[in-house]
Amino acid sequence: MQPEPSRYDRGLATMRAIFGPGIESALKGLAANSPDLARCLIEFPFGDIYPRPGLDLKTREMLTVAALTVLGYPQAELKDHIRGALNVGCTRDEILEIILQMAVYAGFPAALEAVKTAASVFGEKQQSANDPS
Amino acid sequence: MQPEPSRYDRGLATMRAIFGPGIESALKGLAANSPDLARCLIEFPFGDIYPRPGLDLKTREMLTVAALTVLGYPQAELKDHIRGALNVGCTRDEILEIILQMAVYAGFPAALEAVKTAASVFGEKQQSANDPS
Amino acid sequence: MQPEPSRYDRGLATMRAIFGPGIESALKGLAANSPDLARCLIEFPFGDIYPRPGLDLKTREMLTVAALTVLGYPQAELKDHIRGALNVGCTRDEILEIILQMAVYAGFPAALEAVKTAASVFGEKQQSANDPS
Amino acid sequence: MQPEPSRYDRGLATMRAIFGPGIESALKGLAANSPDLARCLIEFPFGDIYPRPGLDLKTREMLTVAALTVLGYPQAELKDHIRGALNVGCTRDEILEIILQMAVYAGFPAALEAVKTAASVFGEKQQSANDPS
Amino acid sequence: MQPEPSRYDRGLATMRAIFGPGIESALKGLAANSPDLARCLIEFPFGDIYPRPGLDLKTREMLTVAALTVLGYPQAELKDHIRGALNVGCTRDEILEIILQMAVYAGFPAALEAVKTAASVFGEKQQSANDPS
Amino acid sequence: MQPEPSRYDRGLATMRAIFGPGIESALKGLAANSPDLARCLIEFPFGDIYPRPGLDLKTREMLTVAALTVLGYPQAELKDHIRGALNVGCTRDEILEIILQMAVYAGFPAALEAVKTAASVFGEKQQSANDPS
Numbered sequence: 001m002q003p004e005p006s007r008y009d010r011g012l013a014t015m016r017a018i019f020g021p022g023i024e025s026a027l028k029g030l031a032a033n034s035p036d037l038a039r040c041l042i043e044f045p046f047g048d049i050y051p052r053p054g055l056d057l058k059t060r061e062m063l064t065v066a067a068l069t070v071l072g073y074p075q076a077e078l079k080d081h082i083r084g085a086l087n088v089g090c091t092r093d094e095i096l097e098i099i100l101q102m103a104v105y106a107g108f109p110a111a112l113e114a115v116k117t118a119a120s121v122f123g124e125k126q127q128s129a130n131d132p133s
Numbered sequence: 134m135q136p137e138p139s140r141y142d143r144g145l146a147t148m149r150a151i152f153g154p155g156i157e158s159a160l161k162g163l164a165a166n167s168p169d170l171a172r173c174l175i176e177f178p179f180g181d182i183y184p185r186p187g188l189d190l191k192t193r194e195m196l197t198v199a200a201l202t203v204l205g206y207p208q209a210e211l212k213d214h215i216r217g218a219l220n221v222g223c224t225r226d227e228i229l230e231i232i233l234q235m236a237v238y239a240g241f242p243a244a245l246e247a248v249k250t251a252a253s254v255f256g257e258k259q260q261s262a263n264d265p266s
Numbered sequence: 267m268q269p270e271p272s273r274y275d276r277g278l279a280t281m282r283a284i285f286g287p288g289i290e291s292a293l294k295g296l297a298a299n300s301p302d303l304a305r306c307l308i309e310f311p312f313g314d315i316y317p318r319p320g321l322d323l324k325t326r327e328m329l330t331v332a333a334l335t336v337l338g339y340p341q342a343e344l345k346d347h348i349r350g351a352l353n354v355g356c357t358r359d360e361i362l363e364i365i366l367q368m369a370v371y372a373g374f375p376a377a378l379e380a381v382k383t384a385a386s387v388f389g390e391k392q393q394s395a396n397d398p399s
Numbered sequence: 400m401q402p403e404p405s406r407y408d409r410g411l412a413t414m415r416a417i418f419g420p421g422i423e424s425a426l427k428g429l430a431a432n433s434p435d436l437a438r439c440l441i442e443f444p445f446g447d448i449y450p451r452p453g454l455d456l457k458t459r460e461m462l463t464v465a466a467l468t469v470l471g472y473p474q475a476e477l478k479d480h481i482r483g484a485l486n487v488g489c490t491r492d493e494i495l496e497i498i499l500q501m502a503v504y505a506g507f508p509a510a511l512e513a514v515k516t517a518a519s520v521f522g523e524k525q526q527s528a529n530d531p532s
Numbered sequence: 533m534q535p536e537p538s539r540y541d542r543g544l545a546t547m548r549a550i551f552g553p554g555i556e557s558a559l560k561g562l563a564a565n566s567p568d569l570a571r572c573l574i575e576f577p578f579g580d581i582y583p584r585p586g587l588d589l590k591t592r593e594m595l596t597v598a599a600l601t602v603l604g605y606p607q608a609e610l611k612d613h614i615r616g617a618l619n620v621g622c623t624r625d626e627i628l629e630i631i632l633q634m635a636v637y638a639g640f641p642a643a644l645e646a647v648k649t650a651a652s653v654f655g656e657k658q659q660s661a662n663d664p665s
Numbered sequence: 666m667q668p669e670p671s672r673y674d675r676g677l678a679t680m681r682a683i684f685g686p687g688i689e690s691a692l693k694g695l696a697a698n699s700p701d702l703a704r705c706l707i708e709f710p711f712g713d714i715y716p717r718p719g720l721d722l723k724t725r726e727m728l729t730v731a732a733l734t735v736l737g738y739p740q741a742e743l744k745d746h747i748r749g750a751l752n753v754g755c756t757r758d759e760i761l762e763i764i765l766q767m768a769v770y771a772g773f774p775a776a777l778e779a780v781k782t783a784a785s786v787f788g789e790k791q792q793s794a795n796d797p798s
Binding site: 576577581582584586587591592594595596598599600602603625626628629630632633634635636637638 | 709710714715717719720724725727728729731732733735736758759761762763765766767768769770771
């Protein structure tokens with residue numbers, strides 16, 4: 001019988017599932033600046049909240065895209081979560097639809113900023129899809 | 134062959150589907166104060182955005198509950214949309230789960246305020262469910 | 267030759283011009299809680315900024331109604347400034363038009379909250395206009 | 400007798416009046432990323448709201464500069480609207496005066512960020528005014 | 533040798549130290565509405581963050597009063613934390629000084645709202661100090 | 666007997682004490698864009714508020730780091746105040762601890778953005794400490 005994984009291990013596994021294996025080096029960068037924030041981020045949002053059974057990962061990522069669009073300032077986090085949303089099954093059209101709806105609740109500037117961020121993620125994916133290597 | 138419904142008619146139908154028939158008197162109240170805002174509200178969010186096929190009504194209401202929780206100040210609108218979310222198929226547990234996740238993105242005060250608002254809606258529904266009349 | 271009025275005196279005069287003579291008792295209430303905030307409020311916004319010649323008082327009040335609508339949480343301050351805007355020459359229609367435009371920049375919840383506040387001010391004025399005494 | 404222009408045509412004409420003919424290529428860029436947000440932006444804010452007779456274009460642009468200064472994060476939109484405000488008759492001094500007043504309502508960081516954005520617009524206009532070609 | 537207390541126990545002890553014994557019934561109220569948010573609140577902010585040695589409780593409460601003043605909408609949480617700040621050694625003058633400083637960073641409406649909330653806490657303490665029972 | 670320094674002189678002295686002598690050229694840059702905002706910034710926050718005896722400069726800088734982390738958008742101002750906080754006696758660990766605590770009140774995106782800004786300040790100080798010249 002296996003022991004229950006720690007909050008940290010569960011959080012890291014969830015982050016890998018959402019953001020892909022590249023998350024490890026991003027977390028190393030964060031941990032170099034604030035090891036405590038890195039640990040809290042892994043353990044609380046991704047160890048405690050995201051793995052809860054009440055909502056599936058795709059729905060959670062959609063809600064997070066909405067939340068970050070509304071906040072407006074965290075475009076770097078929005079970029080990560082748009083990548084994450086695509087990884088867990090959102091389509092580009094769904095992401096653009098979420099952003100469009102947020103124009104109603106946080107105004108057009110919020111939606112305009114988020115669309116630019118979404119486009120930069122989509123462009124990057126396009127590039128790598130076209131990459132012949 | 135039927136003509137396409139106007140933005141206004143489509144918006145009103147969508148609002149009825151989400152908020153129930155009580156919405157008419159709420160809209161009358163709003164229209165008494167600002168007929169133009171009432172018309173814009175019916176036509177743009179509920180006539181143009183919500184009926185779009187890209188996301189179903191239940192998902193839209195979940196995103197709106199997330200957005201209003203993050204904004205924090207519009208508890209009256211959050212109350213209406215929690216009622217709406219329940220009407221279009223969200224469970225209470227899903228609503229509480231959305232609010233819990235928003236603690237990650239907008240902090241605990243946002244989640245605490247939203248839970249109080251959710252509880253007031255749930256209490257009211259409980260009451261009317263228990264109502265012998 | 268008269269000496270230049272102090273920042274405090276100029277601020278108080280500006281507040282009287284905008285909010286009417288009732289402002290004195292409101293300021294006494296604030297000063298009882300925080301005399302320093304009361305003094306800063308009189309001297310900086312209303313002593314230094316509002317009397318500057320670059321914009322007239324009516325325009326300044328319109329900008330403030332826009333700002334407070336966007337912020338969303340300060341409905342008490344918005345109420346005061348809607349009264350102030352009416353006192354310095356804004357019409358009710360102009361105030362509702364400002365609020366409507368803010369739906370574009372801060373979303374519909376911001377506009378809906380502000381319209382309720384505007385209606386409560388208009389109602390109160392109506393009442394006193396109808397008052398036979 | 401001419402038919403009434405569509406919301407789209409009226410919106411595009413209003414955007415041209417505010418932002419100048421360069422707006423078409425900006426809108427093409429947006430439409431490449433999200434054709435629906437581009438359409439909504441043209442039709443709702445600029446087709447429905449801005450052309451309303453209740454406030455003139457100059458006043459509307461002043462209110463929008465105030466709103467975007469208060470929000471703080473949408474400096475790209477603020478840049479566009481400062482250009483727009485100048486195009487429809489605002490002076491540089493009026494724009495700086497609006498930003499200064501917003502220090503009262505959204506704090507000094509909001510005003511400091513907006514002044515940097517305003518300065519970058521003014522610098523660019525200066526440049527093109529000096530341009531011998 | 534005593535085992536290390538759980539995050540939950542440590543959080544509850546920290547909350548008692550800050551908010552006094554009355555916190556238990558407040559937490560029961562919250563847990564009746566959302567047991568998961570209640571558990572997260574106890575475990576993460578008060579179990580993980582506040583007991584860390586990097587800042588003492590009085591400094592933490594001062595920072596939280598600043599944060600809640602800036603956010604503006606969570607006056608209920610601000611009320612609790614002003615009570616908490618007084619309990620862990622802040623003076624009334626220090627609380628008013630924090631709020632005054634926040635006028636610089638979040639504008640006067642934020643400070644005005646927070647002063648009203650502070651005054652309501654101070655009044656309540658006054659009352660109970662005067663209470664002959 | 667010396668006359669009391671003017672608000673302007675007191676503000677400039679306070680800014681030098683917090684930000685170091687480099688502040689003069691930053692203020693010249695601001696004054697070139699908006700002389701009135703520069704004067705207000707010197708006189709009100711740094712002439713009137715910061716020199717008040719109610720809180721020491723180190724505590725004030727800590728509160729400001731908290732406030733700017735919560736606001737999220739003003740990373741340029743946060744950078745200046747993290748430098749200022751270090752100058753008046755805050756340690757790097759205290760700054761990171763403040764930012765970590767703000768994850769509770771404004772969410773993880775606010776903390777993640779602020780940690781990046783703090784790291785950029787710490788890196789620059791490191792560099793100049795290592796500088797052999």
